Amino acid sequence: MKRLFVAIGCALCLSVAAYAAEPAKAPAAPDAKAAVAAPAATPAAATATAPVDAAKPAVAPAAAPAKKKEIKADRTITITMFAIIIAITMGIVVWAAKHTKTAADFYAAGGGITGTQNGWAIAGDYMSAASFLGISGLISLYGYDGFMYSVGWLVAYITVLLIVAEPCRNAGKYTLGDILSFRTEPKPVRAVAALSTVTVATFYLTAQMVGAGKLMQLLIGIPYKTAIIGVGILMVGYVVFGGMTATTWVQIIKAALLMCGAFLLSVLVMVKAGFNPIGFFDEIVNNPAIQDYTSKLVLKDGVILNGLDAGQRFIEPGLFLKAPLDQISLGMALVMGTAGMPHILMRFFTVPTAQAARKSVIIAMFLIGGFYILTTLLGFGAAIHLTPQGIKAVDAGGNMATMMLAQQMGADIAPVLGDIFLAFLCAVAFATILAVVSGLVLSASAAIAHDIYVNVVKDGHADQHEQVTAARITSLVVGAVGIVIGILAENQNVAVLVALAFAVAASGNLPVVVMSLFWKKFNTAGVIAGLLVGTIAAIGLLVVSPNMTYPKAIAASAQKTIEALEKKQAALPAGAALDEKDAKALEKAQKTYEANKDGKSMVGLDKPIFPLKNPGIVSIPLGFLAAILATLAFPSRKSEEMWDEIYVRQNTGLGMAKAVDH
Amino acid sequence: MAEKTYDWAAIAKNPKFVELHHKKTAFLFGWWIFSTVYYFLLPIGAAYAPGLFKIQVLGHINFGYLFALSQFFVSWGIAIYYAHVANKDFDRLTRELVSELH
Numbered sequence: 134m135k136r137l138f139v140a141i142g143c144a145l146c147l148s149v150a151a152y153a154a155e156p157a158k159a160p161a162a163p164d165a166k167a168a169v170a171a172p173a174a175t176p177a178a179a180t181a182t183a184p185v186d187a188a189k190p191a192v193a194p195a196a197a198p199a200k201k202k203e204i205k206a207d208r209t210i211t212i213t214m215f216a217i218i219i220a221i222t223m224g225i226v227v228w229a230a231k232h233t234k235t236a237a238d239f240y241a242a243g244g245g246i247t248g249t250q251n252g253w254a255i256a257g258d259y260m261s262a263a264s265f266l267g268i269s270g271l272i273s274l275y276g277y278d279g280f281m282y283s284v285g286w287l288v289a290y291i292t293v294l295l296i297v298a299e300p301c302r303n304a305g306k307y308t309l310g311d312i313l314s315f316r317t318e319p320k321p322v323r324a325v326a327a328l329s330t331v332t333v334a335t336f337y338l339t340a341q342m343v344g345a346g347k348l349m350q351l352l353i354g355i356p357y358k359t360a361i362i363g364v365g366i367l368m369v370g371y372v373v374f375g376g377m378t379a380t381t382w383v384q385i386i387k388a389a390l391l392m393c394g395a396f397l398l399s400v401l402v403m404v405k406a407g408f409n410p411i412g413f414f415d416e417i418v419n420n421p422a423i424q425d426y427t428s429k430l431v432l433k434d435g436v437i438l439n440g441l442d443a444g445q446r447f448i449e450p451g452l453f454l455k456a457p458l459d460q461i462s463l464g465m466a467l468v469m470g471t472a473g474m475p476h477i478l479m480r481f482f483t484v485p486t487a488q489a490a491r492k493s494v495i496i497a498m499f500l501i502g503g504f505y506i507l508t509t510l511l512g513f514g515a516a517i518h519l520t521p522q523g524i525k526a527v528d529a530g531g532n533m534a535t536m537m538l539a540q541q542m543g544a545d546i547a548p549v550l551g552d553i554f555l556a557f558l559c560a561v562a563f564a565t566i567l568a569v570v571s572g573l574v575l576s577a578s579a580a581i582a583h584d585i586y587v588n589v590v591k592d593g594h595a596d597q598h599e600q601v602t603a604a605r606i607t608s609l610v611v612g613a614v615g616i617v618i619g620i621l622a623e624n625q626n627v628a629v630l631v632a633l634a635f636a637v638a639a640s641g642n643l644p645v646v647v648m649s650l651f652w653k654k655f656n657t658a659g660v661i662a663g664l665l666v667g668t669i670a671a672i673g674l675l676v677v678s679p680n681m682t683y684p685k686a687i688a689a690s691a692q693k694t695i696e697a698l699e700k701k702q703a704a705l706p707a708g709a710a711l712d713e714k715d716a717k718a719l720e721k722a723q724k725t726y727e728a729n730k731d732g733k734s735m736v737g738l739d740k741p742i743f744p745l746k747n748p749g750i751v752s753i754p755l756g757f758l759a760a761i762l763a764t765l766a767f768p769s770r771k772s773e774e775m776w777d778e779i780y781v782r783q784n785t786g787l788g789m790a791k792a793v794d795h
Numbered sequence: 796m797a798e799k800t801y802d803w804a805a806i807a808k809n810p811k812f813v814e815l816h817h818k819k820t821a822f823l824f825g826w827w828i829f830s831t832v833y834y835f836l837l838p839i840g841a842a843y844a845p846g847l848f849k850i851q852v853l854g855h856i857n858f859g860y861l862f863a864l865s866q867f868f869v870s871w872g873i874a875i876y877y878a879h880v881a882n883k884d885f886d887r888l889t890r891e892l893v894s895e896l897h
Contacts, residue, residue, distance in 0.1 A: 277859060284837060284866045291830040291870055294877065295823045411854035418855045449849050450841035450859055457842030464838055468831060491881060495874045502867045778803035784815060785889050787801055787896075 204533050204540065206353050206559050207552040214560035218386075222371065222567070225382045229375035236587075236600035239376035240307035240579050241482040246381055248489035252496025255480050257384030258572040259286075259471075259497070260391060260504060262344055262565045263631065268505070269538075270531025272512020273524050275453035276417075276427075279512055282454065283505040285464045287498065289471035294494040297472045299487040300650045300783035307482055308576075309475055309642060310584035313649050316775035317657040323584040329641045329664045330475040330580035332672075333634050335618070337474075338573045340630035342619030345566040351528070352536065352559050361619040368570045369612030372578065373605050377483055380571045387561075387568035388500060394561045395507040398535070398554075401542040402514035417513055418444035422520035427452070447516075459745045463632065466749035470635035473642030476576040487786050511535050518542075574612050582607040629680045632747055633671065640752035641667030644760050650783055655764050656772035662763030667756025674748035676734075679741045684732025686740060687725060694722040801896065811895065815888040822880060826873055833869055837862065 233239050246254070264286060271279030305312040310326035342361055349360035371379045406413040417423060418441060428443040430452055438446055446452070454460050471477060481490045515524060515534040518541055527533045539558045544551025582604040587595045595603065622630075645663040648655040675681075698719040702711050711719065733739060743751075782788055806812055841848055841859065848859030 277863075278841075280860070281837060281841060281863050284863055285834065287867060288830065288834040288870055291827065291873060294874055295827045411856065414855040445849075445851075445855060445857075448855065448857060448860060450845060454838075454841070457838060460838040460842065461835060464835060468834065488882075488886065491878060495878055498871060498874050502871060506864070506867060777807040780816075781801070781803050781806045781812065784812070784819065785806075785893060787806075787893065 204352070204527050204537055204555075206536075206555050208353060210552055210556040211353055211559045214556050215563055218560055218564050218567075219367065221386065222367075222379070222383050226371055226375040226379045229378035229382070232378060233374075233376045234601070235597045236307070236583070236604065238378065239601050239604045240479070240575075240583065242377040242381055244483060244485050246483040248484055248492030249496055250381065250385060251480060251484050251489065251493035253388045253500065254381045254384040254483075255477065255493060255497035256500035256504075257386075257388035257391070257565075257568045258476055258480060259569075260388070260501060260565065261341060261569045262348060262562050263340075263627070264505075264508075265391060265562060265565055266348070266532045266535055267530070269508045269512040269515065270524070270528070270534040271453065272509060273515040273519075273534040274521050274531040276447040276513070276516070277450050278453035280509050281450060283508060285467040286471075287502045287505060289467045290494060290498045290501065292468055292472040293477065294491070294498070297478065297646060297650075298481050298490045298494050301478055301646070302481045302484060302487045302490040303786045303789055304650065304779055304783040305478075305482055307479070307583050308579045309478055309646070310580065310588070312478075313645060313660050314588075315649065315779050316772045317660055317769075320589050322657055322660050323588050325661050325664045327580040327584040329637070329668050330584075331577050332668060333473075333475055333638050333642070334573045334577035334580075336630050336637065337476075337634035338570060338577070338615050339618050339622050339625065340627045340634065341566060341570050341573065342615060343622050343625060343627050343630075345570070346619060346623065348532075348562060348566070351533065352562070357623060358620055361616055364566055364570065365612060365616035365619065367567055368574055368615070369609055371567070371571045372574045372608040372612065376604070377479075377575060380568075380575050381483060383564070383571055384568040387564040390561045390564050392500060392504060394539075394558050395504055395511065398539055398542060398558075399507045399510040399514075402510050402518075402538070405514075405518070413510075413513070414448065416517050417448060420444060420517055420520075422522060423447050423516055426521040456745070458750065459747050462745050462747035462750035465753055466632065466635040466639045466747055468639075469643045469749070469753055470637075470639030473638035473646060474635075475580065475638075475642070476572040478646075479572075479576045479579065511538060514538055514542075570615070574608055574615060578604060578608040578611045581611065626680070629675070629746075632680075633675050636671040636675065636748050636752060637668050639667075639749055640671045640756040641665075644753070644756040648760055648764070650779070652764075653773055653776040653780075654768065655760070656767065656769035658767035658769070659760045659764030663756055663760025666759030667752060670752035670755040671748050674743045674752055676736050677738060677742040678746055678748065679744070680746050681734045681736075681738075681741070683734050683738065683740055684729035688729035688732070691722045691726040691729065695719065695726060698722070806892070806896065809892060809895070811888055811892040815885060815892065818888070819885055822877070826877065830870065830873055834866060837866060 232243070235243070237243050264283070268279055268283045271282060273279070301312055304315060308326070309330055310323040313326050314322045342364070345364045346357040346361045349355045349364075350357050355363070371383055375382075403413070406416060424440055424443040424447075427447045428438050431438050431443070431446060480493070484490050484493060512534065515538040519534070519537050521531075524531050524534045524537060527537060536555060536558055540551045540555040542551075543554030582600070586603050586607070587593060587600055591599075641664045644667060645655075645660045648659060648663070698711065698715055701715065702719075705711070710716065734741075745751075840862070848857060848862070850858045852858055852861055
């Protein structure tokens, strides 16, 4: 009872804090434009690469360097909807807190989630704001390539379904460390597994936090820091008080809202196309704005296309994804990495049986796949009704395409409906962010509290009360660290961070999970070598890849500008000076050149050593190879003797750690 | 927590378990390889066979679009087929094995 009061009190404090944070932006509103423009100008160099980035489309980092237009949601309606979401989820937290008494409750919702519920929660956990806004934006700007890009995110679930979901349910308890330490030396293996989980979660969480901050800034003009702190407080509130139960329900609600929003908007788009897919494609190809836009796009590659040919080109591959090897490398990271993502693996410990785990993946696959198919309609619909030029004017990465479409489609029926629909989608984006970050904080906290504190530091001797307290304190710390990193990382390229998270999960986690489950000889040395080599290879290749900033390359391009302008000056009659615009450009280029000519990249390089932006194609085989070689070099009798046990357990569910009867 | 102890080595040699193991391994890895190959045909085809992807099949809808769309249906198809086989075959074998042990 005491705890209940504490929980209610804290929940109230949180909502008050969330509200208190809100008036803070009211006086700042007139300056909102300046606040948005200022940070956008500085990271121009870093974000300039975003549109051609083969990695996950950044939600907001691709924020327009020079913004001409803005999309503004109606504040009253939007904030009311946010408040409704906060109120409902806080209600859930209070309810969940009452039921969270043991470690199993905290990490795995007591194993009491059904297959269907878990399926919705997986979908809610997985589809981030980047999939929601980024992919439809990519389709609206680059047509076919945006759609092709989305495919890998669904196909990844075949690996989850066939290889990891059921064995993990049967062999695991709360974390990746539980599965890996089964027939190995528990302490070193748990420590390394926790390290890798925290690494993946940190990269992904940072990307989500930065995306959240920029998105809120763009949509309702809340300053970046306020947005991060607000989201962070809510996320910590859900996880610390409600544990897995609250996180699960936040994810389910988010998935339901997301599917509703996408479905409604798709219906409106299809009504305009008379529910005729062939006619819909005719509209795309015959749209003069799309034709004009595409012909300018291909002109950069020296191709001349006009009219219908240009329109047709929009639905053919190659406008965005121009490096096939990079594409394949990203595909590998997705197909393998999703199954190694700690926050996804953790979801399988919340269901009671392997059958429920299977059912949940299949439900998640239909939701995720259905959503991406609807996304095509939204992306192409936005291109038809708002024109790619119009979308690009609001945000260079196209991230606002869905939002703009919602406003337009609603307004076509009645002006107020446009505001309501836009506000609803803002609320969906808000719920999306909360659901994903909560799942990540929970998985990182589980790795630290359960693997490191309880099993390494305390040797597994901690009573339920101590375990739950440790988990709560850890979540609080992880959440606070997440907020700080989110604020510090404001100018980081989100796309790179997401690609890195998947590459590390695919190269470090997946090989060792698969071999733990399917290779008799696999042992301690293999787990440690696989995790370390895979993780280090992925990060190492990334810091020497073209994703980093190379000052010498910037200096070289500035040099070219200088030379061109000097030539222009030399060609002028004696005494005449360059006009103001050119003179300014020359001065700027000279400054850029001076600032960068002796610079080196973060690791002291002049130019990238590794040619691809996605390290998966090299780091995944390295992870596997290291795990295999180390296993063979240091054979372990114990691991082989215990093989029968883990293999029978994972296939039959016998002797399964029953989360319920602790 | 009174947990029942099992003779894991004996279960692993049980003919029912061996049958389950063989059926499952063949099914799971076979279909995983199929789905992976099918998926990678998409980026590889888009990059190296653009002519094929451009062929217009239905009005302006081209082969590339239909192929990308087919990825979703193939993935769903595999998922449903797996659920069907697992519910019918794998779960039945597991149940029979477990009841034999109790």
